Amino acid sequence: MLRKITACWVLALFALCAASTALVPAQQPKPAEASTAFFNSNKVIEVSIELTPKDLDSLRREPRKYVKCTLKEGDKVYTDVGIHVKGAAGSTRSIDDKAGLTLNMDKFHEGQRFHGMDKWHLANSVQDPSYVSELICGELFRAAGVPASRVGHAIVTINGKRRGLYYVKEGYDRYFLERHFKNSHGNFYDGGFLREIDQPLQLLSSKNDVANHADLKALTAAAREPNPELRFQKLEKILDLDKFISYLALEVITWDWDGYPMNRNNYRIYHDPERDKLVFIPSGMDQMFADPNGPLQPNFNGFLVRALLETPAGKEKFRARVAEIMKTIFDAEALVVRLEELKDKVQPALTAIDPGAGRDYSQHINRLASAIRQRAKKMDEHLAALKK
DSSP states (O other): OHHHHHHHHHHHHHHHHHHHHHHSOOOOOOHHHHHHHHHHSOOEEEEEEEOOHHHHHHHHHOTTSOEEEEEEETTEEEEEEEEEEEOOTTTOOOTTSSOEEEEETTSSSTTOOBTTBSEEEEEOOTTOTTSOHHHHHHHHHHHTTOOOOOEEEEEEEETTEEEEEEEEEEOOSHHHHHHHOSOOOSOEEEOOSSOOTTSOOEEEEOSSOOSTTHHHHHHHHHHTOSSHHHHHHHHHHHBOHHHHHHHHHHHHHTTOTTSHHHHSOSEEEEEETTTTEEEEEEOOOOSTTSOTTOOSSOOOOOHHHHHHHTSHHHHHHHHHHHHHHHHHTOOHHHHHHHHHHHHHHHHHHHHHHOHHHHHHHHHHHHHHHHHHHHHHHHHHHHHHHHHO
16 A cells, blocks of 8 residues: 555656646757857748838838837747838938848847847848858958857848848847957947047947047047057057957958948947957948959058058058968958858849849859959969068
8 A cells, every 4th residue: 555655656746747847948048059050050031020000101201210010030920129220321221122120129128039139130232242241251350350240141021022132130239249258348339430430439338338438539549649659559558459450451351442441431349348458340341352453551541540550560560460361361262162152042042032133143153252362362462562
């Protein structure tokens, strides 16, 4: 009898534990793990955005003002997602056209994430028919130790109307900062449109960091130091010089004519509180390799770049880093292979929604591959001339 009672208790306890386990929800992946899995996948996702007539009209009148939308991906539905139109001169389109979009998952819904991201972008790629310029250049910058957004691809439908192929770009949220810095609470600035570092740049985020743009003011003052030797020393204290020179070298190698060095555009700056250093971050890399024959040291409009390269030490470090990147990171043939891999991913999706664009797609990839090869050849010539 005792054995029967004991057996019954054991079975009951087992059943209770099994039931309790069934009630525990499956552990969700951490944001960093979810976003890494998303960007490492070889899948073109399909997303649908639904806007009420009122919110759609608001985006027509005030494109940059957040409204709510419902976002769907397969059987996943995200409600109350913040959305507004993005893009600058050349890429801006209306919400009724192929608009670039910024989505903020927890703008109105606390804790909501999309593949581990809080903020992300749907870039219309109207200035890049290859859809992969920002992707491959971002990989180059990250390989050189410079923070840059990751990129995927999506087919986008708005209110039942298919708008076409977009690329998904990782937003500059706290998860982005946590991936690249030990402390994500520093001042994070948006360079804006054709704005210099001595202008009042938009503060995107900050938590208990230096106030009143004091970090940027110190950088500006250091760059204005008249003595070249002292200027370099002061810049070295304020700027993460290794990252900045790597950033500058790749801006030239990839010929980012619309970035900070050449055009004072498409950049972010982060003040890393852990090291008390400023870091430049590239953005908007959709028009790269426009001049594969461009010089090693073009006409730099960025005031900080000129200030650095006017110092003997700065110029030497820049040239040495260009040579190092060309030797260890910028492998033209490897990049062409990478382009072919991306073509195999993107072309079928593009063909499915626009057969004509799908047929022409190889031409755009081939054009980019040709520009990369020519740039590598020209950079080797520039470096060889320096040795002479």
